[in-house]
Amino acid sequence: MTSSEIITLDGQPISYQTSDDELDARQPHAISGHVTMSRALAESAHGLTLNEARVMMLAMRCVNPRSSPYQYAKATSYVKVQVHAADFAKIADLMPDEQGYTNRAAYEGLKTACDKLLDRMAVWHEGPKLHKMRWVYKATYHSKEAWAEISFSPELTPHIFMLGEKFVRYRLEFARGLKSLYSSNLLRLLMTQKDTLFKSINLEDYRKQMEVPEGYKYADIKRYAIVKPVAELNEKADMHIEWKETKRGRSVHSLQFTFTFVKKEKAVQTELDLSND
Numbered sequence: 153m154t155s156s157e158i159i160t161l162d163g164q165p166i167s168y169q170t171s172d173d174e175l176d177a178r179q180p181h182a183i184s185g186h187v188t189m190s191r192a193l194a195e196s197a198h199g200l201t202l203n204e205a206r207v208m209m210l211a212m213r214c215v216n217p218r219s220s221p222y223q224y225a226k227a228t229s230y231v232k233v234q235v236h237a238a239d240f241a242k243i244a245d246l247m248p249d250e251q252g253y254t255n256r257a258a259y260e261g262l263k264t265a266c267d268k269l270l271d272r273m274a275v276w277h278e279g280p281k282l283h284k285m286r287w288v289y290k291a292t293y294h295s296k297e298a299w300a301e302i303s304f305s306p307e308l309t310p311h312i313f314m315l316g317e318k319f320v321r322y323r324l325e326f327a328r329g330l331k332s333l334y335s336s337n338l339l340r341l342l343m344t345q346k347d348t349l350f351k352s353i354n355l356e357d358y359r360k361q362m363e364v365p366e367g368y369k370y371a372d373i374k375r376y377a378i379v380k381p382v383a384e385l386n387e388k389a390d391m392h393i394e395w396k397e398t399k400r401g402r403s404v405h406s407l408q409f410t411f412t413f414v415k416k417e418k419a420v421q422t423e424l425d426l427s428n429d
Contacts, residue, residue: 182242182325182328183239183242183243183324183325183328184324184325185213185323185324186213186321186322186323186324187209187212187213187321187322187323187324187327188212188217188312188315188319188320188321189212189311189312189315189319189320190310190311190312190315190318190319190320191318191319191320191344192276192278192283192311192318193274193276193308193311193312193320194320194340194341194343194344195276195341195344195361196274196275196276196283196361197274197275197276197360197361197363198272198274198287198337198363199272199273199274199275199363200272200287200333201265201268201333202330202331202332202333202336203244203261203262203264203265204265204268204269204272205333205336206240206243206244206261206265206327207235207240207262207265207266207269207291207300207302208269208287208302209243209324209327210235210239210240210243210324211233211235211302211304212312213324214233214234214235215231215233215312215313217312217313217314217315217319217321218314219313219314220313220314221304221309221313221314230289230290230303230304230306231303231304231309231313232301232302232303232304233301233302233304234299234300234301234302235262235299235300235302236298236299236300237254237258237259237262237298237299238254238258238298240258240261240262241254241255241257241258242328243324243327243328243329244257244258244261244328244329245328245329246258254298259298262293262298262299262300263293263295263300265291265300266291266292266293266300267293269287269288269291269302270286270288270290270291272286272287272288273285273286273287274287285305285307285308285311286305286307286308287304287305287308288302288303288304288305288308289303289304289305289306290302290303291303320340320343320344320346321343322339322340322343322346325390326339326389326390326391327339327389328388329388330384330385330388330389331384332380332381332384333363334362334364334376334377334380334381335380335381335384335385337361337362337363337381338362338377338381338382338385339385339389341353341358341361341362342385342391342393342409342411349410349411349412350408350409350410350411351408351409351411352406352407352408352409353406353407353409354405354406354407355370355373355404355405355406355407358373358377358407359373359377362377364376364377370403370404374397378395378407382395390413390414391411391412391413391414392411392412392414393409393410393411394409394410394411395407395408395409395410396408
């Protein structure tokens with residue numbers, strides 16, 4: 153069967169995933185591109201589920217942060233991009249089925265994420281100001297074509313286009329296969345300090361930016377939002393992370409993270425700097 157043939161499942165087309173030189177299609181597929189955003193957005197509480205975060209990372213990958221948003225807006229004032237189920241399967245690390253077709257869970261994950269994106273907001277503090285910003289103006293899932301059209305909200309575009317010095321950029325491959333939203337959030341926070349490879353943050357700011365519920369005690373924060381995401385990133389993101397806590401009296405006041413890039417990242421680390429592309 154060729155890749156041009158169309159197979160459907162419950163009325164939805166299933167795209168064929170070819171492999172290099174007929175290698176085993178069950179092997180993990182790398183995903184290319186970078187995620188770039190303003191530092192303010194990177195340090196905000198994103199208010200997204202893991203699948204919604206995956207969709208937004210894929211959407212932000214589609215734009216050139218150096219360019220003007222008008223290059224993407226075309227006839228309307230809204231920047232529109234396409235996110236395909238096949239790419240969602242890659243970032244979620246969903247293996248193709250036995251025939252080599254996109255995992256059905258990718259279609260469900262993409263569709264479910266689009267259902268709620270319109271209601272999601274990023275929230276952050278700037279001195280006495282509290283900022284709230286919608287992620288999208290519109291999110292439309294095309295069930296018969298297995299892709300979603302994401303229209304960025306006008307408030308979001310300054311945070312992903314024509315960025316000045318305060319921006320955050322990292323390889324989308326780092327986020328592939330992460331199973332915890334806390335891991336995805338921690339990755340983003342650490343990338344705000346990729347030049348120094350060290351991040352210090354007080355515990356309350358960490359709780360907010362990691363979106364840990366207010367009722368969590370430190371033991372819960374440590375277990376679910378520090379230890380587990382650090383372990384997952386060490387395993388999957390080509391990084392090595394170490395952390396420690398600083399106390400004031402008997403209470404933990406702040407956290408310190410030290411990290412390095414390992415394996416293949418050493419060869420392409422310069423790509424993390426937007427100015428070196």
